[in-house]
Amino acid sequence: MKVEAKILLSLGTFFGIMCAVYWRWSVENAGGVMMLSGMLLCFLPGSYYFWWSRRMKDRPEDNPNATQEEGAGFVGTFPGSSIWPFVLGMGAFFTVLALVFGIWLLLPGLFLGGWAVLGGSGEGRRGGKH
Amino acid sequence: MTDVLNPIEVHAEDHGHEEHHGPTGILKWMTTTDHKVIGMSYTITAVMMLVIGGLFAEIIRAQLASPNAGLVSLAQYNQLFTMHGSVMIYLFAGPFAFGALANFIVPIQIGAPDMAFPRLNALSYWLYLTGCITMLSGFFTSGGAANFGWVGYAPLSNSMNSPGAGADLWIGALLLTGFSAIFTGVNLAATIFYLRAPGMTMFRMPIFTWNMLVTGILILLAFPVLTAGLIMLYCDRHFGTHIFSVAGGGVPVLWQHIFWFWGHPEVYILALPFFGMVSEIIPVFSKKPTFGYKGMIFATLTIAALSLGVWAHHMFTTGVVLLPFFSAMSLLIAVPTGIKMFNWIGSMWRGQVWFSTAMLMSIGFVVTFLIGGITGIYLASPPLDFFTHDTYFIVAHFHSVVMALVLGAMGGLYYWGPKMTGYLLNEKIGKSQFWFLFIGTQVFTFPQYLLGLRGMPRRMAVYPHDAQWQFLNQLSTLGAVLIGISTILFVVNVIVSWKKYPAGDNPWDGHTLEWFTTSPPPHHNFYRLPKIRSERPTWDYNHPEHKALVHGHNHDEANA
Numbered sequence: 143m144k145v146e147a148k149i150l151l152s153l154g155t156f157f158g159i160m161c162a163v164y165w166r167w168s169v170e171n172a173g174g175v176m177m178l179s180g181m182l183l184c185f186l187p188g189s190y191y192f193w194w195s196r197r198m199k200d201r202p203e204d205n206p207n208a209t210q211e212e213g214a215g216f217v218g219t220f221p222g223s224s225i226w227p228f229v230l231g232m233g234a235f236f237t238v239l240a241l242v243f244g245i246w247l248l249l250p251g252l253f254l255g256g257w258a259v260l261g262g263s264g265e266g267r268r269g270g271k272h
Numbered sequence: 273m274t275d276v277l278n279p280i281e282v283h284a285e286d287h288g289h290e291e292h293h294g295p296t297g298i299l300k301w302m303t304t305t306d307h308k309v310i311g312m313s314y315t316i317t318a319v320m321m322l323v324i325g326g327l328f329a330e331i332i333r334a335q336l337a338s339p340n341a342g343l344v345s346l347a348q349y350n351q352l353f354t355m356h357g358s359v360m361i362y363l364f365a366g367p368f369a370f371g372a373l374a375n376f377i378v379p380i381q382i383g384a385p386d387m388a389f390p391r392l393n394a395l396s397y398w399l400y401l402t403g404c405i406t407m408l409s410g411f412f413t414s415g416g417a418a419n420f421g422w423v424g425y426a427p428l429s430n431s432m433n434s435p436g437a438g439a440d441l442w443i444g445a446l447l448l449t450g451f452s453a454i455f456t457g458v459n460l461a462a463t464i465f466y467l468r469a470p471g472m473t474m475f476r477m478p479i480f481t482w483n484m485l486v487t488g489i490l491i492l493l494a495f496p497v498l499t500a501g502l503i504m505l506y507c508d509r510h511f512g513t514h515i516f517s518v519a520g521g522g523v524p525v526l527w528q529h530i531f532w533f534w535g536h537p538e539v540y541i542l543a544l545p546f547f548g549m550v551s552e553i554i555p556v557f558s559k560k561p562t563f564g565y566k567g568m569i570f571a572t573l574t575i576a577a578l579s580l581g582v583w584a585h586h587m588f589t590t591g592v593v594l595l596p597f598f599s600a601m602s603l604l605i606a607v608p609t610g611i612k613m614f615n616w617i618g619s620m621w622r623g624q625v626w627f628s629t630a631m632l633m634s635i636g637f638v639v640t641f642l643i644g645g646i647t648g649i650y651l652a653s654p655p656l657d658f659f660t661h662d663t664y665f666i667v668a669h670f671h672s673v674v675m676a677l678v679l680g681a682m683g684g685l686y687y688w689g690p691k692m693t694g695y696l697l698n699e700k701i702g703k704s705q706f707w708f709l710f711i712g713t714q715v716f717t718f719p720q721y722l723l724g725l726r727g728m729p730r731r732m733a734v735y736p737h738d739a740q741w742q743f744l745n746q747l748s749t750l751g752a753v754l755i756g757i758s759t760i761l762f763v764v765n766v767i768v769s770w771k772k773y774p775a776g777d778n779p780w781d782g783h784t785l786e787w788f789t790t791s792p793p794p795h796h797n798f799y800r801l802p803k804i805r806s807e808r809p810t811w812d813y814n815h816p817e818h819k820a821l822v823h824g825h826n827h828d829e830a831n832a
Binding site (some may be wrong): 145146149150153154157160163164167168169170172173175176177181183184199202203204205206208210212213217218220221222223224225226227228230231232235236238239240241242243262265 | 293295300303304305306315385386388390391392393394395397398399401404405406434437440441444445447449451465467468469470471472473474475476489497505506512526529530533551571576577582583584592593594597701795796801804825
């Protein structure tokens with residue numbers, strides 16, 4: 143956890159320094175705003191990892207002398223197959239086509255998107271197919 | 273020596289890590305959440321995009337072989353170069369790197385059962401595929417495909433200058449593929465942070481995985497900016513806003529800032545995965561550990577950090593950017609890239625080099641990228657950039673870079689293809705493919721450098737007879753033909769070698785965990801995992817006579 147936190151925090155710090163130099167020196171604001179956002183985007187997960195890295199003991203993947211047994215047990219739920227990503231993708235496809243060919247395409251787009259959100263969350267609760 | 277134990281137990285809801293029973297055929301493809309199947313789908317789609325984008329390039333080069341050719345109309349030519357750039361950058365190079373190979377290889381390299389968010393991974397693929405369809409369908413609309421260049425500069429891309437559905441389809445396609453990339457970035461970072469096998473510390477991860485982590489972070493920093501910019505552009509075109517038009521008090525150059533704030537990190541989002549592939553291939557085929565493992569990672573992180581501060585070197589000639597800042601930052605990127613070059617050569621130095629196709633492609637990558645990189649250093653200097661901006665010198669520079677990436681991509685396919693399919697490709701055809709590709713690339717780009725210095729502007733369909741550009745253009749077209757032949761050879765090789773040469777689990781005596789499992793790997797990737805004590809656990813397991821070297825050093829000896 144410590145290394146992960148360090149990477150993100152040092153990237154964020156570098157973007158912060160760059161942002162300060164650039165904002166002071168240049169005459170436009172867009173770049174400064176974008177670098178500031180970049181800094182915040184690194185600090186957000188970086189500080190979260192830093193917070194936890196000080197409060198939890200090393201995970202097996204952080205321990206250079208770990209054996210495979212230490213990682214045994216429940217890792218997570220990995221669905222074997224699911225139709226909902228496809229349905230959601232098609233919903234997004236129709237929604238984007240609505241931007242080009244007419245607002246009526248929003249109907250199938252939002253319908254498929256909504257269906258996938260409902261179906262996908264239901265599947266997530268039940269655990270899904272294998 | 274090293275005892276092998278069961279891998280982490282995976283609870284696939286019901287029955288642990290046994291054989292997977294699911295739908296078959298087209299339903300399997302539509303419902304899969306397995307990172308390997310998604311990776312294969314990405315690979316096939318991306319290679320198809322490479323072929324389509326390559327066909328556009330061949331038509332462009334055929335048109336330019338003589339000064340006043342009428343092969344395509346001027347309007348068609350605009351569509352062709354726009355779609356060539358768009359297909360290659362948005363639909364081939366990026367998705368091939370982080371969607372295809374990274375998707376397949378990264379979870380296996382760190383000993384994970386799948387990506388962290390398998391369904392999100394599947395959604396990424398569907399957004400990518402529909403994005404490809406959306407962008408290419410522009411050719412079937414009455415006004416033709418988008419024709420304002422792959423950078424879509426305002427005010428050329430507004431509704432007055434570029435009316436028609438083709439431009440909107442281009443915007444829509446980039447929205448879809450943009451979200452696809454963002455989801456893949458999230459997935460890569462989460463997988464690498466949370467699903468590593470015990471003992472796989474951050475500084476034992478293979479360099480390819482490291483590079484993909486940094487690529488994932490860069491995707492998250494850069495792509496949302498492009499998506500936001502595209503929505504602004506769409507609002508300008510259809511909802512009467514004036515964000516990028518002077519008429520309503522907007523700033524056209526703001527589009528360039530937004531586009532390149534995505535666009536330059538994107539260059540590294542494209543390049544870092546291929547750096548990673550080469551960093552895997554060269555040590556394996558030199559029978560040595562990576563030279564300067566930590567230096568490589570430091571260089572990758574430095575490139576990522578600097579890449580966010582160099583965007584306006586694409587905008588030097590606009591006259592409204594801070595030249596010293598962007599020039600200095602751009603020149604600085606040469607330092608970490610130089611470290612990588614040095615380390616690749618160091619990895620080969622005094623090794624037992626095995627010149628397989630993958631290794632040849634990687635050496636070709638290093639040479640070609642060096643040419644592209646050095647001309648990039650010229651261009652980081654504003655006085656030189658003013659002289660060459662928007663000429664063929666620029667075209668040659670970035671084609672040296674991206675053709676190096678194509679060489680790297682082919683290296684990756686020859687190296688990991690056996691792991692993905694279980695079968696090797698024919699080495700003889702592979703080597704002739706390499707020579708066609710490598711020589712073709714140089715014959716294709718060198719004349720373009722000269723054309724640029726002689727003042728030929730990019731994106732022109734016809735040129736004057738008396739400018740003496742014809743011979744160099746013909747030479748460049750010859751190079752494009754050689755590259756085309758190499759692509760045909762690749763397709764021929766896939767057909768000829770189809771299920772012919774079984775690869776076995778570890779055909780190259782590989783270093784990293786993907787060579788420990790079967791080819792292709794089983795559902796959830798591993799039946800067993802070795803002890804992980806260095807950055808090359810598979811090699812340590814297969815060569816117990818050698819002590820595990822941590823980052824190429826024997827720590828006991830160093831301490832003694």
